[in-house]
Amino acid sequence: MIRRNLMKLAAAGLLATSALIAGPASAxxxxxxxxxxxxxxxxxxxxxxxxxxxxxxxxxxxxxxxxxxxxxxxxxxxxxxxxxxxxxxxxxxxxxxxxxxxxxxxxxxxxxxxxxxxxxxxxxxxxxxxxxxxxxxxxxxxxxxxxxxxxxxxxxTTSFVDGVKEILIEKRDAGVIGNEVAMVNVADAFGIELADRARELLTEAGFELVYDRSYPLGTPDLSPVMKGAKDSGAKAFVAWSYPPDSFGLAEQAIIEDLDVAVYYSAVATSFPAFVGAYGNKIDAVLGAGGTNVDxxxxxxxxxxxxxxxxxxxxxxxxxxxxxxxxxxxxxxxxxxxxxxxxxxxxxxxxxxxxxxxxxxxxxxxxxxxxSVGQWQDGVFRGVKGSNVEGAVPVRVKEGWAE
Amino acid sequence: MKPAGWGELGWAAVLVVLAAFLPLVANGYWLSIGVTAMMYIALSTSWVLFSGPTHYISLATGAFFGVGGYLVGSGMSDYSQSFWLMAAISPIVGAILAALIGFATLRLSGVYFVIFTLGLAEMIRNVVSWVQNNFLGSRGLYVLTDLRDQHIYWMLLVVAAAVYLLGWFVSRSRIGFALRIIGGDETVARHVGINTATAKVILFTSTGFFAALVGAIIAPRWSYIEPNQVFSPQLSFLVVIMALLGGSGRLWGPLVGVIPFTIIWEWVGIQFPNQSILFIGLCFLLIVYFLPQGVVGRLEELRARMRRAS
Missing domain, CATH: 3.40.50.2300 (Response regulator)
Known part of the structure; x- marks a missing residue:
């Protein structure tokens, strides 16, 4: 019995080794x-x-x-x-x-x-x-x-923050938002890097980060984060987020009925699954990326x-x-x-x-x-970019109703 | 000292010398498998150092490994320190951390200890992220050096040899004897006057030291450190699985576990790139079924049987 097992093991080992060595065809x-x-x-x-x-x-x-x-x-x-x-x-x-x-x-x-x-x-x-x-x-x-x-x-990294900054400035000039911005980020390499850069660039542009929090990657409960953002009263919300939490934040924003004119979440906002999950509720949500479907x-x-x-x-x-x-x-x-x-x-x-x-x-x-796109009637359209054509005007977020 | 002990040490020395020649004969691909294997040999052997005799299953390897890699990344990126300085500091920090954790938790035993160490890696990852987020800021942690695979391989080989040597001394020392008694029955150990806490903390500290050192050495190979990847809980599990496959009863157990495991894993990944996790699961089942005592246990069983037959 033991010998047979050993044979099997040896055979498997040989097989593995030969598969590893197997070279490519020559011609x-x-x-x-x-x-x-x-x-x-x-x-x-x-x-x-x-x-x-x-x-x-x-x-x-x-x-x-x-x-x-x-x-x-x-x-x-x-x-x-x-x-x-x-x-x-x-x-x-x-x-x-x-x-x-x-x-x-x-x-x-x-x-x-x-x-x-x-x-x-x-x-x-x-x-x-x-x-x-x-x-x-x-x-x-x-x-x-x-x-x-x-x-x-x-x-x-800077170009992504710049895209968001331009939108905030436009909307401030239009009187839709004030100087107050609520910003959150996922505490992981890319999120930290973006938030760090945004802190510099937004402050330079005269914005005040009335809420600035991070949350750990993979955190299951984002409701305290969103409640804090809501309590800050800022009319602009920016999240330097990753795939799981971009969804989680949108979910909480819908539950809390976050009252903002500008809502941005970074990575995965552009995924088809995002609109699949929330339908028209996330209309006018901004995110990293964008494309020109026309x-x-x-x-x-x-x-x-x-x-x-x-x-x-x-x-x-x-x-x-x-x-x-x-x-x-x-x-x-x-x-x-x-x-x-x-x-x-x-x-x-x-x-x-x-x-x-x-x-x-x-x-x-x-x-x-x-660099920035926005969900507009079920399509995520590019609104800011570099050397790309077909950018559409940014819409104002009006509630989270269906 | 028994002559058998010296014999084992002699064999180990021969193996180390042979292993040192690998980069001269192997091409890049086999060398990179060698680096992976050597990394796991060092980690598993240092794991066995503590967990073998005491039977305390520690899942904290990933935490210390991560601390090592992260310190190198942060030191080089945020403070422009040299790799060598950071590689020297990392294991010391790892050891201090392990000692502190050891003092606080080695009173736990059994499943409580396992769960605590599992949570530890996650906790350290979050603390590190929090510190980076609130105090350091980040442009990404880059570890750009001119070290190539063979250099990393040789460094890991030295670490593995050092771990083995340390283990060899420990197993022949009073503290090794004490640990074996603790593993047998901790209450008895305490009653015969062994300071169980001190003995455990010392060995736990050494595993923290070596895991952090390995993490620091591997960092240049990854070039870009993300807390998320460097504090991988998967690493802790793989180290335990490889050590158990080899057999944790002997210091050289991990060696015979890591090598077949690395080769099987490689083979599965290449043959079934879309189903590798499924096949790894099957491999685990086979290992548990056919090799419950690890490869070492099987070999010793065979030897005993041959002796009886002759």
Whole structure:
């Protein structure tokens, strides 16, 4: 019995080892693209909305066209995908597997600021261009200098705060709100960073933060936070929040009937599930991101996304994620080679025709993005952005009725 | 001292020397598996140091690990200190924290202690977030160094060897003997005049020290520290599971637990990227069913059987 068990164990071990060693096929008639992002863990909820469906969509569309045209040869894409379990160590290990075991030609940049920064040295060492989307930081200059293969496309921390600041100033000038602002933030990296920047910029602009609180990530009860904001009497509410709490805050605002003219919550406000959960009650709620659904390119993209993946794209980074893949596609075809250095240089030197419009990189950073959007009649429309067209005027929030 | 003890130490030395050559022969992928494995070997061995003899199941590894990683991130980002200084401070802070917690809680036993340590990681994460939010502010915590995988691997190897050496000395010392008695029956231990609290606190402190040190060493590999990720409760569980898979009765138990576990986990993640959690669950069931005493227990059982047969 014991011997048999040991044999089984040994067999499993052998199997595991051989699977790990199994190398790639040699003849190159496909382009291998590697994609690592969370399928499980805390960031999986965002990645399955914004990241994975776009990878699937892009690969299917390119292959339906017959593949990528690499120097006159049509090569279909072979996608190799792994789950990083929302663990940076895991991601780094898998990135090395992609490079050395699977020998992929190119990679899809990771999901999340921390993951893009954590993996930039590894991908950089193998020469992979990384067109990061879901990564927002104010340190882009230092990072792109250190990692010349890293590109940013979704904007800086400051640009997001600036978008909100502009709206507050407009509404103050219109007499809809006063100088008082109630601000809350999730006590985690991105939330702290945004709140910190907002404290500076809003105070400079003459606003008074009459309520300024943080709450821990994953807190189940946001009612004290919302009650405090309500008691402050401010007519503007700003929350630097993450996916679970953006929903929780909206829920509490509805319960408390928060009386504000401007209501903003950051990440995940642009998710289709947000309007799915609260319907018309959240009309005129502002959030990070935005898109221009009237743009024919965006409309066509959203239609294809729904048809091929069966999912509605979000109203923010989904389009940017797809645009980043288009950039990779056009750079490979434009450079006419799978040589990574040539392709990276091509990305730096050229402009690209994407669903987000014409994109170019200036010191590895693209300045074409939406920073604030607003739910207007069931659609999350961009109201503030940089180099984007189709911004609509900001509406005033009038109650939380259906 | 028994000659067998020296023999074990000799084997350990040989293994350490062999392991040191891995970065010279392995490519990036295998080396990065090596780094992960070495990290868990160091953490599990230091866990066994305390939990093995006393049978106190601690789920606080993630808390100390997080403190180490977070201090490196904060020190380098907010105060422009060097990595080396922060890597030296981190384990000391980890040890002090463990000592304070030890004094307060090691009077708890059984399931109460387990639950407390589980809550501890969460509490420390929240305290750290609160401090950062209210006093430090943040532009994100960046740990940008030129350290590469092989450097991190060698540092972890040194830590693992140090933990083993410490454990080897402890198991042959009066305090190790005391801990084994505590593990057998704490009331008896107290009655024969052992200062149980002191003995437990000393060993608990050492696990805090090493976990924080490992967290500090791993930080440059992550480059960007988020409290949320560095204080992962999953880490605490994995350390316990790997130690139990190997067998917590022997100091070298974790070694034979971590390596197969890392390889199986890797294999599952690659073969079934969409169902990895499901397959890990199945693996756990198989482990519990076939290896209730861990790999070590199984090996010793086999050895005993062979001896009887011959």
């Amino acid at each position: 190159q008639d496909v382009v291998k693209i590697g994609a690592i992002a969370p399928k499980t863990g805390p960031l999986a909820g965002g990645a399955v909305v914004t990241q994975w469906p776009n990878v699937q969509l892009w690969v299917e569309q390119v292959n339906a066209r017959g593949g990528l045209n690499v120097g006159g040869k049509q090569m279909p894409i072979e996608l190799i995908e792994y789950d990083d379990k929302t663990n940076p160590g895991e991601h780094i290990k898998l990135a090395q597997r992609l490079a050395e075991q699977d020998q992929v030609d190119f990679v899809v940049a990771p999901y999340g600021t921390g993951f893009n920064i954590a993996t930039a040295p590894i991908y950089g060492r193998y020469g992979y261009p990384m067109i990061a989307v879901s990564a927002i930081t104010d340190k882009m200059e230092e990072l792109t200098e250190r990692y010349p293969n890293l590109f940013f496309t979704l904007g800086t 743009d024919p390119k965006i409309a066509e993209y959203r239609q294809a996304h729904l048809e091929i993946t069966g999912k509605v794209p979000d109203y923010w980074a989904s389009a940017n994620t797809y645009a980043a893949l288009q950039i990779l596609e056009q750079a490979i075809e434009g450079a006419g080679t799978l040589d990574r250095d040539t392709v990276t240089q091509y990305i730096k030197d050229n402009s690209f025709d994407t669903v987000m419009g014409e994109l170019t990189f200036e010191n590895n950073v693209s300045h074409t993005f939406w």
